[in-house]
Amino acid sequence: MKLYNIKENDEQVSFGQAVRQGLGRNQGLFFPSELPKFDDVDALLAEDFISRSTKILSAFIKEELPQDTVRSMVENAFQFPAPIKAVKDDVYALELFHGPTLAFKDFGGRFMAQSLAAVTDSDEQITILTATSGDTGAAVAHAFYGMDNIKVVILYPKGKISPLQEKLFCTLGKNIHTVAVDGDFDDCQALVKQSFDDAELRKEVGLNSANSINISRLMAQICYYFEAVSQLPKEKRNDVVISVPSGNFGNLTAGLLAKSLGLPVKRFIAATNVNDTVPRYLETGQWEPKVTIPTISNAMDVSQPNNWPRIEELCQRLGWGLETLGKGAVTDEQSAETLKEMNQAGYLCEPHGAIAYRILNEQLSDGETGLFLCTAHPAKFKEVVEDILGNDIELPAPLAKHNAMELLSEDLDNDFDALKAVLRKVQ
Ligand SMILES: *Cc1c(COP(=O)(O)O)cnc(C)c1O
Numbered sequence: 001m002k003l004y005n006i007k008e009n010d011e012q013v014s015f016g017q018a019v020r021q022g023l024g025r026n027q028g029l030f031f032p033s034e035l036p037k038f039d040d041v042d043a044l045l046a047e048d049f050i051s052r053s054t055k056i057l058s059a060f061i062k063e064e065l066p067q068d069t070v071r072s073m074v075e076n077a078f079q080f081p082a083p084i085k086a087v088k089d090d091v092y093a094l095e096l097f098h099g100p101t102l103a104f105k106d107f108g109g110r111f112m113a114q115s116l117a118a119v120t121d122s123d124e125q126i127t128i129l130t131a132t133s134g135d136t137g138a139a140v141a142h143a144f145y146g147m148d149n150i151k152v153v154i155l156y157p158k159g160k161i162s163p164l165q166e167k168l169f170c171t172l173g174k175n176i177h178t179v180a181v182d183g184d185f186d187d188c189q190a191l192v193k194q195s196f197d198d199a200e201l202r203k204e205v206g207l208n209s210a211n212s213i214n215i216s217r218l219m220a221q222i223c224y225y226f227e228a229v230s231q232l233p234k235e236k237r238n239d240v241v242i243s244v245p246s247g248n249f250g251n252l253t254a255g256l257l258a259k260s261l262g263l264p265v266k267r268f269i270a271a272t273n274v275n276d277t278v279p280r281y282l283e284t285g286q287w288e289p290k291v292t293i294p295t296i297s298n299a300m301d302v303s304q305p306n307n308w309p310r311i312e313e314l315c316q317r318l319g320w321g322l323e324t325l326g327k328g329a330v331t332d333e334q335s336a337e338t339l340k341e342m343n344q345a346g347y348l349c350e351p352h353g354a355i356a357y358r359i360l361n362e363q364l365s366d367g368e369t370g371l372f373l374c375t376a377h378p379a380k381f382k383e384v385v386e387d388i389l390g391n392d393i394e395l396p397a398p399l400a401k402h403n404a405m406e407l408l409s410e411d412l413d414n415d416f417d418a419l420k421a422v423l424r425k426v427q
Contacts (some may be wrong), residue, residue, distance in 0.1 A: 001061055003215060007315050015061045015142065016214075018110070020209040029306075031313050032060055032217050037261040045230040045237075049081070050074055053223035054232070056261065057111075060219055065118055073114035074223075077109065077143075082224040084231045084371065087347045091346055091360065091370040094228040100398050101138040101168060102377035103299075104251065105320055106259060107224060108217030109139035115216040115298075116208070127205040127423060128152045129195055131188035134165040140210045141169035151205075151426050153177045155188040155267045155419075156413065164395075164403060171405035178375050181251040183414035193195035194416050197424065212248060219252030226263055228371055236369040241326070243269040243372040244361035245352040247300035249278065249307040257313050262387065266368065269326035271343050271359040273297045273351075276329035278305060282322060296332050296384045297351040298374065328359035343389050350378040350385050362420045 003018045005011035007028030018030040036059035044052055054071040061070065081099040087093050089112040099106025100108050120126060128150060130140055137154045141264045154169065158180035158198055170178040181188050190223065195201055196209070229237055242265055244252045252270055260263045268276050273295040274288050281287050290313045324416045330338075334353045340359040348359065353374035379393050386393055395403060412418050 002033045003064060004033050005029070006031050006309055015064050015115075019214060019216050020117045020208065022209055022214050029310055031310055032215075035257075035260050035317065036060065037260070041262045041264065045079070045226065049078065049223070049227050052226055053078060056223055056226060056281050057219055058337045059261070069118060073111065073118060077110035077114050077220065077221070080106070082107075082227045084228050085347070086358070086398075087342065088345060089249045090236070090368070091303060091357070091364070091372070092228075092232070092351070093347065093353065093357070093374045094224065094371050095372060095374045096224060096376035100142040102380045102396065103135055103139065104221070104224075104373070104375045105135060105139040106142070108135075108212075108214075108220045108250070109143040109210070111139075112210065112214050112216040113143035113147065113150075115152065116226045116364055119209065121148070122149055124149060125206045125427065126150045126208050128208050129155075129192055129211050129423070130210050131155045131185065131192045132161075133157070133185045134161045136210075136212065137167065138169040139396070141172055141178070144210075145176055146174055150176070151177065152176050152210075153179060153426060154322060155179050155181050155191060155412075157188055158182055160184060160314075162383075164399065166407065166409075167402045167405065168288050168399060169201075170407050171402050177422070178409040179412045179419075179422060180409045181412050181414055187414045191414070191416060191419050195419065198420075201420060201423065205237045205427060207423075208237065212250065218250055218254045218257065218307075218310075222258045225255050225258035225265075229263060229265075231373075232369060237264055239266050239368045240264065241269065241360065241364055241368050243266050243271050243356040243370065245271050245297070245300060245325070245373060245375055246278065246358040247275075247302040247305065248309060249305040251375070253307045253314070256320075258313060260314060260318055260411050267324060268324055269328065269356070269359055269363060271327075271356045271376055272329045273300050273355060273373075274329060274331055275301055275303045277303050277327045278308065278318070279327040279397075282325060283422070295335075295351075296381075297355055299352060300355070304365060326359070326363050327360065330355045330358055334358060337374030339385070339388050346395070348378050348385075349374060350381040352376055352397055354382075
């Protein structure tokens with residue numbers, strides 16, 4: 001299947017090109033030209049996670065990659081479960097944090113790594129260069145770890161990410177090179193941009209980004225919506241409402257794509273923190289981003305969500321009115337209050353999941369079954385959660401393991417020539 005650029009529709013690319021390129025001309029996002037649909041969704045739901053996910057992804061990419069290949073990509077990427085847990089009657093948490101970096105970004109990041117490896121020749125040298133303020137770097141590092149022809153260089157601001165975050169991805173070694181830059185996150189991003197602007201360097205080391213708007217990530221995320229519904233008792237599958245804690249709106253896009261494939265979902269809820277561009281837009285029809293405000297759900301501190309055009313495109317193509325989307329925005333105070341309530345009810349959550357839970361509870365009607373996405377492990381936001389709940393949180397095994405390992409990062413001046421030297425050295 002081809003994908004097209006939603007800004008410049010005449011730009012059509014293969015899946016392989018879309019994965020390698022990330023964005024189209026004029027910063028346009030790629031979107032599938034056909035929207036497949038499964039006739040027998042019950043049969044699909046009856047399959048196991050790996051087989052079902054292989055079928056879902058093959059529906060998009062079977063002309064380019066044989067089903068056997070897709071299956072082994074899925075097996076390599078999805079090596080951890082996505083269980084649902086009942087939090088109260090008819091309300092379930094979908095836990096997406098059982099991967100190596102304890103956040104849902106492991107699903108997309110790892111499938112993207114598999115996709116990139118599948119669409120490049122094994123003798124082709126690729127260098128993934130990315131800047132991180134913490135979480136993305138960890139997901140990218142773990143996803144590409146051990147892939148021989150792909151070198152990964154991750155820049156982060158020295159001393160400005162949490163020690164735990166740093167340990168999670170700066171202790172890997174092999175093809176993962178982490179660089180502590182003497183500057184802030186914007187300096188790191190500027191260095192990355194400068195590198196991509198240098199055509200000679202780009203060619204020499206095969207520069208590529210592991211951008212979060214890559215379509216392969218969204219496709220991977222479709223799979224866990226099916227996995228969630230498959231775990232619900234059959235009689236509860238008819239009136240499912242899913243609440244998605246949203247920042248860049250990739251997760252919600254994937255959910256809507258799952259619905260377009262035939263997954264029975266009655267409605268979705270776009271849940272945000274006070275960076276509420278989308279809920280306000282759904283209310284008033286005016287797109288009016290404000291200055292981004294820092295919150296305790298910082299992975300959702302986004303006021304110009306870059307996946308939103310994909311949601312508009314999908315809804316327009318399927319004739320779904322945007323008014324069918326639920327919406328809501330939550331303050332830090334309310335998130336903390338909800339986190340405490342959940343803890344008292346016996347479910348340990350973190351601020352992002354708590355936002356989705358709160359709005360779901362406010363909007364769920366009798367007879368409906370609610371699912372809310374838990375996008376990160378509570379330990380990933382240890383300080384905030386301990387502060388709110390007043391008790392200690394145990395580190396899960398992957399985090400504890402890396403926490404005990406030695407940091408392998410090298411220091412770098414905020415200087416492009418110094419970075420160039422690093423990029424050449426790691427080849
Ligand atoms: C990235 C992230 C989100 C936001 O997801 P989007 O797909 O960008 O809407 C929510 N929670 C956590 C923990 C995240 O890391």
